[in-house]
Amino acid sequence: MTQIELAWGEGPSQEYDGIAGRFRPVFARIADGAAAREVAQGRPAEPILWLKEAGFARARLPVEEGGLGLRLSEQFALLIELSEADSNVTQALRAHLGFVEDIVGLPHGERRALWAGRVARDETVGSAWTEVGDAPQFGFSTRLAERNGRHFLNGAKFYTTGSLFADWIDVGATREADGETVAVSVRRQAPGVSVVDDWDGFGQIGTASGTATFVDVDVADEDFVVEAGRFEYSPAYYQLVHLATLAGIGRAIVRDVGTLVSTRRRSYSNAPSSQPRTDPQVLQVVGRTRGAAYSAGAIVLQVARSLDRAFEARLAGDAEAYRRAVDIAELETSQALPVVSSLILDAATVLFDAVGASATRKGLALDRHWRNARTLSSHNPRIYKDRIVGDYAVNGTPPPEQWQIGTPAGA
Template sequence: MSQIDEAWGAGPSLRYEDLAKRFRPLFAEIEKGAVSRETGRILPVAEINSVKEVGFGALRLPESEGGFGATLPEFFNLLIELSAADSNVTQALRGHFGFAENVVNTAPGGFRTRWSERIAKGEIAGNAWTEIGNASQATFATHIARKGANLVLNGTKYYTTGSLFADWIDVGATGLDGEAVTVLVRRDDPGVRVVDDWDGFGQKLTASGTTIFSNASVDPIDIVLDDDKFRYAAAFYQTVHLATLAGIGRAIAKETALAVAARTRQFSNAAGPRSSQDPQILQVVGRIRSNAYAAGAIVLQVAASLERAYAGHFAGNAEAEERANAVAELETSQALGVVTNLVLEASTILFDTLGASAVKSSAALDRHWRNARTLSSHNPRIYKDRIVGNFAVNGTPPPYQWRIGETPTAVSTAQTGAAPAAA
């Protein structure tokens, strides 16, 4: 059944349905085991291997390089469908999708050829950027060093989403001369240890825990200056979250409708003999589905802005590219709070359509709120609202990148116990 037939609206292109048909059987298989994996805390190793086998990780590669040549709207619409099956799988692949996007933005040459060939073969990259504890905002403690004639990587990362399932790990680090770099290391390198110690209450199966690098081998060709990465990266990574949230919204709509249709027990003070004939229940189900519909539509609008930023990268007009990047970041920021609210509301009011049996752990309906709340905590929406407001009022462009960690002021205050002086 097409996306139009299911009333989710038209796909982002005339060829979208043909592209989606390749992957929908896989999505259906992933969906079948989503609840049992959640309740049993079974990591989606087999599911991600299946994703690799069908080439889903090569969606954005041009067909001439072994991929599917998907546009960004097509790509994000497919992520919505995958997330409706199991949002853990999408989140676990987020780091790979960002790395692959950087590859398709890279000019022809050794780096692009090397990595496009690997991606086309089904290899995927995990993510290792964030450092916790007293990590600095300004620099990474994880660093590249010389060991004899070779380069090695040392450091510890957390929130290394998807690295446990990956062939490679994309690491944010400090280079030999103190510069900010990213570097790719093999997941199976003897100097790499990935620990499944993620203890978040949501997205439990993404293996977003610790990765330790102890003299892990580094190939100089795989070191990239941070400033050379694609400029709309922050907007891209955030839109992966938005697509995942929209997919969660669709999963909520589907599971709620099925549960209401199957329910035979009814309250004596209800407005109908069965939940499926109760206008008050149907109204809530309709609201849930409408929230999911709106979330998906917003994601596709944002994806179109990213497609313009991608095209601008190759247009040879630096001013136009800068403008397209800023607009993409703003559109993403404008969408964040709205999509988050739509899906969080749907994940809460679904319980108004069902009885107390819906809160059983075996039903795993709570996973939708937990997953949505976890995703929407990554980049706080209050900051996005401020950034959008600052643009609307003062014309201030948005920041493209951000980091989390201690600021010099915070470190000084913590050490002295004194509050910073007023400006």
């Protein structure tokens, strides 16, 4: 069935349902094991492999370079559907998708050719940027040093989402020679690289977002680049992946609670109907969750169009127009974040009102929807977004170009 026939609204393009048809059988296969993986705290290594085999990891790469040539809005619509199947899988691929987004906007040259070839071979990239403890707010304790004409990486990272399942790890580091922030790519299986799944958060437990350490890892000259040269709409891009994931969680809530209500036989003596499936108050709860999921998805696709425009401005090479498009994309994302997260967090709570105490049984894993949504909504604090948007509305202040977390200088 098409998006329209499912009442999720029109897709991002006329071609979208044909595009999605390639991946929907894989999404269904992933969904079949999602609850069981959650209960067992299993990792989605196999689902990620299935997606790679289907070409999902190279969806944004142009056809002539071995990819599928999808627009950003088409990719984000797919991410909603994938997140309905298992939000852990989307989160585990987030770093790879962002890395590829940077590559497809580069001019044709050595770096693009190198990475387009790797992506076309379905090689994936994990993330290792955030440091914990007394790590500085700007710059990194992780260092890239040069010795005898060779470069070596040393340091430790946390929140290394997806790195355990990836072929490469994208690492943020400070270059000792000049203090520049550089993005370093190292093979996950390279000597000196260690990835440990010690992530102990209550949500997104299958993403292996734990610790990575790097001890004298040999880095080739072509595998690091000054970070400032990367795509400028990256904050909006990475945040919109979270929002697409939340929209998918909303759809999963509708699917799960709808199935439970339609098959439930027990009813309360004080209920207005003898069957939950015809109980108007229960149906109201289910309808409320569906309205939240629908609205979240519509918002995500609207914001995705702003990223399409930012990408096109990047390719056009007009720096001023690119900056304007990036600011608008960041503002649209900031406007969407508090609304989408609130819609889905609310839906993940009220779903239990439609079923009762039996819905809290661990085997159903319905609590994963709230835990995952709450974890995603904590990545980029919602409290700052309304202020940033309000400052633009009142004073015309553009959004911050980038944000980082760490210990401020002098603290």
